[in-house]
Amino acid sequence: MAMIAVTGALVGFFAFVIMRVTTPQMTTLFTDLSPEDSSSIIKDLERQAIPFEMRNEGAVIMVPKDRVTRLRMKLAESNLPKGGGVGYEIFDKSDALGSTSFVQNINHLRALEGELARTIRAIDRIQAARVHLVLPERPLFSREIPEPSASIVVRVRGSLEPQQIRAIRHVVASAVNGLKPQRVSIVDEGGRLLADGAGKDSENAVGEERRSAFEKRMRNEVEAIVSSVVGQGRARVQLTADFDYNKITQTSDKFDPEGRVLRSSQTREESSATADNNGQVTVNNELPGNQASSGTAARDQSKKSEETNNYEISRTTKTEVTEVGRVNRISVAVLVDGAYSKNEKGEMVYQDRSKEQLDRISTLVRSAIGFDQKRGDQVEVVNLRFAEAPTVPPVAEPTGLLGMLQFTKDDVMYVIELGVMMLLGLVVLFMVIRPLVKRILATEVVPALAGAGPLPALTDGSEATGQSLIATLPNAIDIAQVQGQVHAQSVHRVGELAERNPNETANIVRQWLTEPTE
Numbered sequence: 451m452a453m454i455a456v457t458g459a460l461v462g463f464f465a466f467v468i469m470r471v472t473t474p475q476m477t478t479l480f481t482d483l484s485p486e487d488s489s490s491i492i493k494d495l496e497r498q499a500i501p502f503e504m505r506n507e508g509a510v511i512m513v514p515k516d517r518v519t520r521l522r523m524k525l526a527e528s529n530l531p532k533g534g535g536v537g538y539e540i541f542d543k544s545d546a547l548g549s550t551s552f553v554q555n556i557n558h559l560r561a562l563e564g565e566l567a568r569t570i571r572a573i574d575r576i577q578a579a580r581v582h583l584v585l586p587e588r589p590l591f592s593r594e595i596p597e598p599s600a601s602i603v604v605r606v607r608g609s610l611e612p613q614q615i616r617a618i619r620h621v622v623a624s625a626v627n628g629l630k631p632q633r634v635s636i637v638d639e640g641g642r643l644l645a646d647g648a649g650k651d652s653e654n655a656v657g658e659e660r661r662s663a664f665e666k667r668m669r670n671e672v673e674a675i676v677s678s679v680v681g682q683g684r685a686r687v688q689l690t691a692d693f694d695y696n697k698i699t700q701t702s703d704k705f706d707p708e709g710r711v712l713r714s715s716q717t718r719e720e721s722s723a724t725a726d727n728n729g730q731v732t733v734n735n736e737l738p739g740n741q742a743s744s745g746t747a748a749r750d751q752s753k754k755s756e757e758t759n760n761y762e763i764s765r766t767t768k769t770e771v772t773e774v775g776r777v778n779r780i781s782v783a784v785l786v787d788g789a790y791s792k793n794e795k796g797e798m799v800y801q802d803r804s805k806e807q808l809d810r811i812s813t814l815v816r817s818a819i820g821f822d823q824k825r826g827d828q829v830e831v832v833n834l835r836f837a838e839a840p841t842v843p844p845v846a847e848p849t850g851l852l853g854m855l856q857f858t859k860d861d862v863m864y865v866i867e868l869g870v871m872m873l874l875g876l877v878v879l880f881m882v883i884r885p886l887v888k889r890i891l892a893t894e895v896v897p898a899l900a901g902a903g904p905l906p907a908l909t910d911g912s913e914a915t916g917q918s919l920i921a922t923l924p925n926a927i928d929i930a931q932v933q934g935q936v937h938a939q940s941v942h943r944v945g946e947l948a949e950r951n952p953n954e955t956a957n958i959v960r961q962w963l964t965e966p967t968e
Contacts, residue, residue, distance in 0.1 A: 456886055463878060467871050474514035475864055476503055479521060480531055481510050482577055487531035494525060537564040559583060566622055570604065573614060578605040583626060598629045599647060605639040612659055615644050660775045661693045668780070672818050676784060676811060680803075684787040684836070689819070692779040698772040709764030720754035779826045780819050786811065787836045803833045 479502070480491065488508040495502045495513070500521070503512040513521055525531070540561050549557075563581045570579040580603045586596035600622050604610075619631040635647030673687040786808075789801045812831040821827050948955040 452886065453890070456883065460878075460883070463875075467875060470867075470871060474501070474516070476512040477515040477518050479511045479513045479518055483509050483511065483531055484578075490528075490530055490532075491525060494528065494530065495521075536560050537568060540564075559585065562626070566625060569621060569625075570602065570618055573618065575607045575610060575614070576604050577607060579603070581622070585626070595628075597633060598626055599633045599635075600626065600629060601635045601637070601647065603637050603639070604644075610638075610644060616659075619645055661691055664693075664775075664777070665689050665691050668819055672782060672784065672815055675814055675818055676786065679811060679814070680786045686785040688783045690781045691777055692781075694772075694776040694778050696772075698770075700768075700770040700772075702768045702770075704766040704768070706764035706766070710761045711764070712759060713762045714760040716758040718756040718758075720756075721752065723751040777825075779828075780821075781828045782815055782819060782830070784811065784815055784829070784831045786831065786833050788833060800835055808833055 480487075483491070485508065488504075488511065491511055492502070492504075495511075500513060500517065504510070505512065540557050563583055566581040566583075567579045570576060570581070582601045584599045586598065588595050602618065602622065604618075615636060616631075618636060619634040622634050623629045623631040633647050634645060635643070636645040637643055668691070669687050669689040672689065673685060676685040676687065677683070786803065788803055790798045791801060793799045808831050812829055815821075815829050815831065816827075819827070819829070821829060
């Protein structure tokens with residue numbers, strides 16, 4: 451019964467090990483599947499007779515690792531997964547000839563909403579999305595055009611950042627004709643309003659994003675340059691920027707009187723003379739070129755000259771527009787750790803940094819942030835001991851054979867699993883099988899020695915008794931060697947015989963030693 455039980459246990463154990471080793475390694479085919487997509491993919495896998503596993507209530511499908519790439523390409527031919535919505539494939543099998551314009555418009559709206567939902571789901575942290583579009587038609591005899599609007603409901607992992615929310619609004623607005631980003635509302639699965647679609651875009655939100663990005667970039671630059679001096683992990687930098695969110699537009703005209711330019715010039719001259727002829731009117735006086743009589747002289751003569759000059763005065767028109775997000779002031783606080791050195795006992799001793807070194811670090815920080823004293827910038831560099839000494843463990847990159855093979859996490863887990871199975875097999879072999887086999891073989895040796903009959907008694911001076919003992923012991927030892935090992939009872943019995951007859955035992959051993967070896 452023990453042999454049957456051991457045999458059954460071994461058969462079951464090795465069958466489990468063989469099945470576990472020969473089972474193909476499963477990997478993820480698709481995740482976050484909708485029930486419709488999961489059902490369609492499972493039908494296709496069953497039709498191809500491909501083993502699969504479902505997890506997370508059908509949202510995750512696992513397939514053999516060596517076939518995952520081919521299956522993804524094969525399912526892509528069938529437009530799977532569809533993403534849980536209807537896209538432009540709705541027009542692939544529709545009969546456009548028999549459908550009305552109303553049905554075509556509804557199908558177009560459904561397709562547009564489905565495609566937008568698929569695009570939004572491609573963004574990180576978004577698990578599912580639904581899009582509702584309102585595209586009003588222009589009423590007859592109306593000059594006003596109604597604006598379209600959109601509402602989006604998303605299910606997210608964690609929380610969305612402000613730039614991701616703005617990106618979703620702009621993606622939807624760019625895909626719909628006439629839709630403005632301000633008319634897109636976004637709500638998460640908890641009913642929290644992430645973006646208001648009332649039509650007002652918050653410029654302060656844009657300014658906050660710009661300020662956060664500016665502070666992060668400047669902080670990274672300052673921390674990088676300080677860490678290169680004091681060491682990695684031995685500096686902490688905090689930077690705050692004061693931004694002006696007012697948009698200012700200024701227009702100024704400047705006239706330069708010295709920069710005049712002559713545009714036009716006009717000159718006019720007039721002259722007149724009056725002579726006294728005593729009131730005589732003669733033909734000679736009226737003839738051109740007549741010679742006045744010597745006795746006649748001009749009594750009145752006038753001359754007039756007029757000049758008009760037009761100048762253009764130099765004029766400069768300047769328009770300045772200050773956008774939202776102007777930096778008013780920057781404040782930087784830098785905390786650096788001291789230096790560590792070993793003393794005579796080999797212990798790490800903390801040392802404060804010198805004032806000269808702190809001044810140099812402060813100069814580097816001012817240059818990095820573009821320090822402007824008129825703007826009111828502040829830079830403070832303080833040397834304090836950190837709570838714990840910095841320990842930056844070196845990153846060991848795989849080299850040699852491991853670096854060439856580039857094992858992945860799945861490969862390492864598979865090797866560990868095989869190692870555990872082999873270890874369990876060795877434990878079962880040495881802790882269960884070996885003791886049972888030894889016990890069974892030991893029970894078989896005892897009857898074999900017992901069936902050989904009792905050993906003859908040894909007496910002093912009896913040569914025949916010694917020869918019979920010499921003939922009996924090798925037979926018993928040979929039987930024990932064939933069976934496996936001498937049982938403890940047989941060894942004890944031989945020891946008792948040697949104690950009772952020491953002389954005969956010595957003769958037997960001496961005879962064994964003098965026998966020639968073949």
